[in-house]
Amino acid sequence: MKTTVFKIWRGDETAGNFTDYTTEISEGMVVLDAILDIQAAQANDLACRWNCKAGKCGSCSAEINGMPKLMCMTRLDELPLDKPVTVEPMRAFPRIRDLATDVSWNYRVKKKIKKFKPRPPDAPDGTWRMAQADIDRVQEFRKCIECFLCQDVCHVLRDHQKYEEFIGPRFLVFTAALEMHPLDTEDRLSELKQAGGIGYCNITKCCTKVCPENITITDNAIIPLKERVVDEFYDPLGTLLKLFRPKNLRGEDHV
Amino acid sequence: MANYETLEHDVVVIGAGGAGLRAAIEASVAGLKVGLICKSLLGKAHTVMAEGGMAAALANVDDRDNWKVHFADTMRGGQYVNNWRMAELHAKEAPDRVRGLEAWGAVFDRTADGRILQRNFGGHRYPRLAHVGDRTGLELIRTLQDHGIHQGIEVHMEHTIVTLLKDGDRVVGAFGYDRERGRFKVFKAKAIVLATGGIGRAYRITSNSWEYTGDGQSLAYHAGAELIDMEFVQFHPTGMIWPPSVMGILVTEGVRGEGGVLRNKEGKRFMFAEIPDAYKSQTADNPEEGWRYTQGDKNARRPPELLTRDHVSRCIVDEVKAGRGSPHGGVFLDISWIKEKIPNAAEHIKKKLPSMYHQFMQLANLDITKEPMEVGPTTHYIMGGVQVNAETQMTNVPGLFAAGEVAAGLHGSNRLGGNSLSDLLVFGKRAGEFAAKFANESDAGQIHDAQLEEAAHEALEPFDRAATKAAGNAENPYQVQTDLQEMMQSLVGIVRREEELVRALDELAKLWERSRNVAVYGHREYNPGWHTAIDLKHLLTFSEAITRSAIERKESRGGHFRDDFPNRDAADGKVNIILRKDADGSMRTRREPIPEMPEQLKQVIEEMK
Numbered sequence: 134m135k136t137t138v139f140k141i142w143r144g145d146e147t148a149g150n151f152t153d154y155t156t157e158i159s160e161g162m163v164v165l166d167a168i169l170d171i172q173a174a175q176a177n178d179l180a181c182r183w184n185c186k187a188g189k190c191g192s193c194s195a196e197i198n199g200m201p202k203l204m205c206m207t208r209l210d211e212l213p214l215d216k217p218v219t220v221e222p223m224r225a226f227p228r229i230r231d232l233a234t235d236v237s238w239n240y241r242v243k244k245k246i247k248k249f250k251p252r253p254p255d256a257p258d259g260t261w262r263m264a265q266a267d268i269d270r271v272q273e274f275r276k277c278i279e280c281f282l283c284q285d286v287c288h289v290l291r292d293h294q295k296y297e298e299f300i301g302p303r304f305l306v307f308t309a310a311l312e313m314h315p316l317d318t319e320d321r322l323s324e325l326k327q328a329g330g331i332g333y334c335n336i337t338k339c340c341t342k343v344c345p346e347n348i349t350i351t352d353n354a355i356i357p358l359k360e361r362v363v364d365e366f367y368d369p370l371g372t373l374l375k376l377f378r379p380k381n382l383r384g385e386d387h388v
Numbered sequence: 389m390a391n392y393e394t395l396e397h398d399v400v401v402i403g404a405g406g407a408g409l410r411a412a413i414e415a416s417v418a419g420l421k422v423g424l425i426c427k428s429l430l431g432k433a434h435t436v437m438a439e440g441g442m443a444a445a446l447a448n449v450d451d452r453d454n455w456k457v458h459f460a461d462t463m464r465g466g467q468y469v470n471n472w473r474m475a476e477l478h479a480k481e482a483p484d485r486v487r488g489l490e491a492w493g494a495v496f497d498r499t500a501d502g503r504i505l506q507r508n509f510g511g512h513r514y515p516r517l518a519h520v521g522d523r524t525g526l527e528l529i530r531t532l533q534d535h536g537i538h539q540g541i542e543v544h545m546e547h548t549i550v551t552l553l554k555d556g557d558r559v560v561g562a563f564g565y566d567r568e569r570g571r572f573k574v575f576k577a578k579a580i581v582l583a584t585g586g587i588g589r590a591y592r593i594t595s596n597s598w599e600y601t602g603d604g605q606s607l608a609y610h611a612g613a614e615l616i617d618m619e620f621v622q623f624h625p626t627g628m629i630w631p632p633s634v635m636g637i638l639v640t641e642g643v644r645g646e647g648g649v650l651r652n653k654e655g656k657r658f659m660f661a662e663i664p665d666a667y668k669s670q671t672a673d674n675p676e677e678g679w680r681y682t683q684g685d686k687n688a689r690r691p692p693e694l695l696t697r698d699h700v701s702r703c704i705v706d707e708v709k710a711g712r713g714s715p716h717g718g719v720f721l722d723i724s725w726i727k728e729k730i731p732n733a734a735e736h737i738k739k740k741l742p743s744m745y746h747q748f749m750q751l752a753n754l755d756i757t758k759e760p761m762e763v764g765p766t767t768h769y770i771m772g773g774v775q776v777n778a779e780t781q782m783t784n785v786p787g788l789f790a791a792g793e794v795a796a797g798l799h800g801s802n803r804l805g806g807n808s809l810s811d812l813l814v815f816g817k818r819a820g821e822f823a824a825k826f827a828n829e830s831d832a833g834q835i836h837d838a839q840l841e842e843a844a845h846e847a848l849e850p851f852d853r854a855a856t857k858a859a860g861n862a863e864n865p866y867q868v869q870t871d872l873q874e875m876m877q878s879l880v881g882i883v884r885r886e887e888e889l890v891r892a893l894d895e896l897a898k899l900w901e902r903s904r905n906v907a908v909y910g911h912r913e914y915n916p917g918w919h920t921a922i923d924l925k926h927l928l929t930f931s932e933a934i935t936r937s938a939i940e941r942k943e944s945r946g947g948h949f950r951d952d953f954p955n956r957d958a959a960d961g962k963v964n965i966i967l968r969k970d971a972d973g974s975m976r977t978r979r980e981p982i983p984e985m986p987e988q989l990k991q992v993i994e995e996m997k
Binding site: 187231263275 | 429431501521865908911
């Protein structure tokens with residue numbers, strides 16, 4: 134049977150290095166299969182996260198040959214196997230052990246974003262009516278599996294470590310899903326501008342490129358949010374007009 | 389108290405999938421201090437894998453639907469060994485629970501008039517599954533997660549519980565460790581809700597993740613709770629079978645709900661050949677009628693591909709055995725054929741089944757809009773589990789509750805697709821509510837150091853063995869797990885017979901012995917070898933429970949098929965099989981009559997026949 138060498142980063146928050154493992158490969162194998170084989174046979178204590186092994190839970194994020202990817206959805210036959218495959222943890226987050234990183238920052242950020250606040254039910258049966266066309270985009274954002282690869286690749290976080298000032302593409306998408314939810318009445322624009330640091334995003338679209346769910350993060354979520362923030366805070370005429378408009382109409386023309 | 393970090397809560401929920409999150413939210417509504425413990429990161433639990441939808445008689449698509457039809461469908465699907473009270477509560481309360489999710493921000497697919505859209509699924513008479521494409525589970529868990537994090541719930545991510553702590557009869561806490569650092573922790577609680585899900589990890593071919601090691605069933609059993617119906621394991625008919633590395637990954641029943649058909653290698657739709665009597669009157673007898681059903685024709689009956697999962701799985705096994713299977717030992721599932729029926733079929737399929745399209749494209753290089761998929765049965769769900777009170781979800785151990793897959797009763801011998809997501813909403817809520825009530829009425833209880841020391845000692849033994857045993861004499865925990873999976877797959881799988889089940893008990897005894905000899909190398913920090921070693925006790929406990937129950941039930945019903953007793957047995961159909969840990973530590977089996985169903989529910993079933 135064919136074998137391939139995997140260079141896997143082993144270590145903890147203080148130090149580490151790449152260790153070579155050779156393992157057999159078969160048709161259709163993904164990187165996660167190789168990691169689990171190595172774990173079972175050669176390195177029982179090799180730390181990595183995984184759950185569904187079907188691209189639905191977003192646990193097994195790593196950098197494979199330098200590219201942020203889900204290990205469970207990266208087929209070996211799409212990688213050059215004549216040289217070793219490198220697998221290392223996401224670089225934007227503190228290391229815990231081997232391939233597991235400390236992603237708790239993401240959970241703290243989400244908690245700070247104002248929750249969904251629906252308008253009162255207004256259909257005769259005590260619920261709401263929503264047209265499919267009005268929720269298509271929100272549903273796109275809600276496909277997010279929270280793998281945090283977009284956060285990992287975003288240079289504002291990865292290179293400039295603006296964790297205190299910028300919430301990152303994941304939470305801009307999350308905010309967009311709330312802001313564009315047809316039932317939502319909350320206003321998150323000033324937070325987006327201040328604590329969210331939306332201005333830091335300079336639309337390089339790296340996040341969109343790595344999204345395993347193919348969410349059009351930059352074009353569909355971040356840019357419309359930027360437009361809303363601009364309308365809200367930097368458009369003097371608009372600001373004047375808005376004084377005379379009810380809140381729930383605001384920004385609808387950008388959806 | 390011994391030198392372990394101690395965290396105090398009123399209610400502790402173990403497991404943060406749909407049931408656990410729903411329970412934690414409900415307990416927090418009561419104003420209590422709630423802790424939520426999960427083995428993975430929050431939002432990654434197995435619920436994300438649920439694809440098709442959640443069953444609730446909202447009657448948005450077909451106004452003939454109501455709780456009575458849903459109740460009767462659930463009982464028929466479970467072949468009448470269900471806990472009828474749970475089935476009644478479930479059918480009545482599911483619609484409100486689904487609407488509740490919408491109020492928390494869930495965005496379901498819509499009908500033309502803007503209501504929640506519902507789709508067809510196996511065993512449901514009318515289109516009943518509220519859904520979001522084929523990623524309903526993700527929508528559900530994310531909605532609960534995003535709502536729950538604002539409820540003041542303390543979430544303990546990446547923690548494993550190794551034992552429940554008792555004070556006399558009642559449960560007073562849980563003992564475990566954080567996976568990241570390997571430090572032991574004591575979780576004191578007045579009430580505990582188990583919401584740990586299922587057991588699929590005991591089988592080689594499974595749709596379940598590593599987390600599904602039956603922790604809750606095992607924790608409850610060792611704490612004195614009763615397990616029930618453990619022989620009823622659901623093998624989902626359509627798992628991926630090729631390439632080998634994806635074997636077992638689920639292909640949603642929604643494919644068949646949208647018009648997908650099953651064919652053997654001769655191209656024949658074999659499901660028409662054998663339609664069970666109980667379903668004859670509701671099932672189409674020709675392909676044309678079946679197609680019309682999937683397209684919403686209210687006068688058409690459902691195609692036989694949408695019969696219950698136990699039946700479809702067995703038909704697939706029979707086709708393969710008869711030499712009519714696909715090249716890799718399954719059958720063909722074809723949705724691409726609908727291009728004969730509708731324009732823009734490819735776009736339609738991608739819209740209705742986006743993650744299936746994606747999954748096959750990426751993992752199997754196969755375009756499901758153009759070619760049929762190869763599929764075969766995969767271990768999916770356990771209908772049995774911890775026995776609970778239908779109203780409160782409390783077990784026979786005071787203060788210990790269970791909800792979702794870990795609990796038993798609702799589904800009888802076979803679960804209908806879509807009933808699990810509604811199960812975890814309905815009974816997750818109830819468990820949270822009644823655990824809170826129990827906590828309010830109870831004092832904190834006493835934690836006993838001896839229990840902690842014993843559990844800590846047991847958990848650390850694998851490290852001691854690594855230090856003392858010569859390398860060749862110790863077992864690798866992964867190898868023991870793999871051997872267990874092979875054994876359960878071949879001896880306690882879809883088709884069972886007495887001598888194999890008895891042999892399985894012998895094999896289990898050997899595996900128990902080997903599990904006491906596993907060694908773990910390295911440190912306690914994030915060490916999956918250690919985690920696997922600790923999981924073995926749970927895996928072996930419920931594997932033994934499944935096997936013993938399977939021996940006891942000498943008939944075929946739902947997810948339990950006995951080659952040596954291929955028919956249903958009227959006497960066996962009136963009992964549940966119950967397991968309890970004896971004083972001497974051995975597993976005791978007992979038969980208990982199913983309580984008589986009240987007249988009005990019997991009438992409902994008669995009306996719906």
